[in-house]
Amino acid sequence: MADVAEILKLTDITIKFGGVVALNGVNLSLRENQVLGLIGPNGAGKTTLFNSITGFAKVTSGKVTLHGEDITDLPPYRLAWLKISRTFQNIRLFRELSVMDNLLIGDHIKCRQKFHDSILFTPTYHKSENDSCEKAKKYLNFVGLDEPEERKAGSLPYGKQRMLEIARALMLEPKILLLDEPAAGMNRKEGDELVQLIKKIVKNGTSVLIIEHDMKVLMGISDWVVVLNHGEKIAEDVPEKVKRDPKVIEAYLGKESE
């Protein structure tokens, strides 16, 4: 797959929290329009790996590069400007705010208005607000949410909150989208919708890095699967092969006793 450009590359990422080694020399690369699945038992370091990419966890050693540029120690908000967007395992919506406001805040970095535009009602203000609203509606449609825009985000059912969080992440028009257990708490139907949605996102030119426990969802969409256990990469391959890898089965089910 050398012909497809490699956009995100992790080299020898090690993260230590005090004496605990959360990640130990993990290498990973994400190619354009690829869906990379990340699996592993609880505490394997999957979310920490996400945090190392998005700047939320301090990398002890190793390097994260985006298009060959070092982005290891950038603060989290800078990553959004570099078109890396993410969702969270425990949904982090602005629960007290409306669906629309959630999305408008997601448009923060694209929104071209200054403080004085708002006070003087300049055309720039109207234009930027309209553009943001249009865009928000577009992405609401895109993820298939038909809730009223004024509804409080925290009052949505769980599955829809997940969808809204994805829509908010998409407002950044990311090149790389990191989804942390998007199917958690979703029923079968919502899970299927999620698979379709992720396929659509990839078609629009976004690479997706996904952590998921729901194997049906994960195996259905991933082009490549990476397995982590105790902070180390134990296997990586296409989904069909990973499923049969003895090391992976061992990590999940334990070693067969003789």
Add this chain to the structure above:
Amino acid sequence: MATFKRFLFIVLILTFPLLYGKFYEYSSEFLEKYEKINNFLAYDYLIKMVVQCNIYAVLAISVNVITGFCGQLTLGHAAFWAIGAYASAIFAIAYKLPFVVNFAFAGFISMFFGVVIGIPALRLTGDYLAITTLAFGEIVRLVIMNLEITGGALGLKDIPEIGSWFSVTDPKSFYYLSVIILMVIYYTTVRLIKSKVGRAFIAIREDEIACMSLGINISRYKLAAFAVAAFYAGLAGSFYAHMEGYIHPDQFQFMDSVYILAMSVLGGLGSLKGSILGAFVITFLKEVLRDFQSMQMVIFGVILIILITFRPRGIFNKN
């Protein structure tokens, strides 16, 4: 209908001194029998009170920007008020420039200190930030108390008047100026909240980590919130100093910061109308309870507890 109501409201505000003057004229005969009430409702006195309320309303709005919208608890807001008042007074006495210049100068000086105190706020949250701002408030007061340029504990007197047509004997002019200042600040803040900046403030209050993932530079916006709030408080301080003509450090104590915070909490954090209402309620309450002297704070506390029990999220915030 809404526009008509707003129009009516503005007309009412503008004609209030006139209407109240007429009302007082007609009712004075009746009121003379009750000396206490008469004193309280006396024209000059009441208008002055409303001016005081307007100043507090500006301060409550400014606290609301930091605490209500940006979610950072501040307990030292009287310091910005004091800095504005002293900056304006010292500048006016030294250079004898028109009021507008002093007014703007006070705002910017206060804004500068807002950014300075905002820097620790970037690392602290909740109670820790509250303690830091509280300390800041006390430090400012003590520094003012001990500097020569601020007149020490004696305070500053002979602060130039706002203009020749503003005199202590006629509070009407102060009323109009304070209303204009409050309206401009109210409008500016409403627009601020409805802009991208305001959305970022609210987002920071709701969830900082989500903000970062969306590309919002939290540090920058927290500093901005402190800068804006301090700017407003500085303006309020400047107006106050020139109106009173005399300021001293004891006017800007810790309790004043608490009162200002109480106003915005009572009115409803995150509601600007609430801040104005809260300022009026608490300022008048304080004045009414003045006669009870030592019991004043007790009664004040009880009333606050009752109000907050029935309206835990402020008068203007439902549910």
